[in-house]
Amino acid sequence: MLTYIARRLLFLPVVLIGVTLLVFVAMSLLSPYQLVSTYIKSPEELKNQSLDDLVRKYGLDQPAHVRYMNWMKNLFRGDLGYSVSASMPVKEAIARRFPATIELALFAVIPVVFGGIWLGTISAKNYNKPLDHLSRTFAIIGWSLPDFVFGLILLMVFYGVLGWFPPGRLSMWADTVVLTGDFVRYTGMNTVDSLLNGRPDIFWDAVRHLIAPVITLAYLWWAYLLRITRSSMLEVMNKDYVRTARAKGLTEKVVANRHIRRNAMIPVATVSGSMVLGLLGGVVIVETVFDYKGIGLLTATGAQQLDYTLILGTTLFYGMLLVLINLVVDLLYAVIDPRVRLE
Template identity: 50%
Template structure:
């Protein structure tokens, strides 16, 4: 396992380099005017009056140079920490990452809990009760989760649990907590709303932030549930066919103990996927 992790880490720079070259090659198919939109916002573009203004902007951002020179300049800026300007967030990319990345980490960490617990449990139960009604039900859920795009699942969950049943609203916090969150007294230690609410001693805000995270968590976890459940099921079924399981059963070892050892060994492939 350690050797596998080391190999993946060593290959990571090459993968990132290849992706950057491919992405830059795709961007080179656009015209300079279209590529300029990635560097400046609409307000600046609206003030352009003539060809001279375009030439100034092209020269300023290096778009009048050969494509390989543009790539080397971009790569040098990235290595120095200059990731450019985001026209969507209307701020430098590095500032946008610092502002929004903690919320993504919060969502990913909270989604990992139901994914691991429910996905592995469903896979093991389905394998141990192979051919039963519960097995068919879990496999059907896995097929739906694997084939349903995450954005479709998110829209369906939003329609049912917010549009029809107003249980889990979108956003990060409710309207009632906005004055508190925007007040100077509320300190953003991590930019993770659930963590910052506890650090500020606002337990009601903590519960409200968790309520707003339910739909994003289930949307993110739905596809991962399906994959992890299928891997856990097939891995445990493979272990239950091994010779050591047959030998243990022939010697009268309780089925509970046999399954416990089989589950432990099947977690190797499950851990790799997780």
């Protein structure tokens, strides 16, 4: 088990070098002038220096492999560079934005996974009956609605008309409280920090801001999980060992919960794992629609402005996350399926 984990972690640097190299190659397709454009905020800055001066200043005249080595050298010193688009060091930008994304992912994953499994179970139990068609149609509509459309509808109804679920992460008054020195930021997640600081009012405000993006994400993903759960349940229902369970004289409820559902959950767990990964990587569109300042929005803004230090930093971070979460999913896989051996 431990050797398995160690061996998997040995791959981590390989993956990270691979992904950053890829980003660097893509970046080297851009001319130094394009790359330097991100540093120029206004035409005023070009009065005293030429573009070539700036290119030289930021080392963009050097060949790509030299720049990559320099970047690597800094990386080993723990320096990811300065992000112009976020106006702060890349490391700090990630550290600030990632908790917001974790928070959204944590709040989304429960309704997404359990809702999807629940709908899938209903569908499978009522295979080809009206309830099955109903839950599938409901889920497919969510899948087909683009998230920026559904998100905007939610925003229109629940913010514009009803005023219940505002965009952003906190209301103005709560934001002011959070930014004061008395409010300790333990985790960077507003809901957790507010409770630790004994401020239920801020907790409630944070939750209000989370509900709409969570609903958008949940409705988007339900169809996917429903389909996996449904087909997996239907497959397991016809397995011989389910017939064996009936032969034992178990009640239908025990057969369904202990034998069918437990076995049907194996593929569902795999899919859920990659879904969590997707959520943690940031959901650009949902974060944009709801002006939710997570890592997805950060990366998207950086990409738009050719802020390559930021992009490299987030790529590195996301690559690391990918390897680690996949490892966790594989470990969990061995827990739920005894046939899987980690070697």
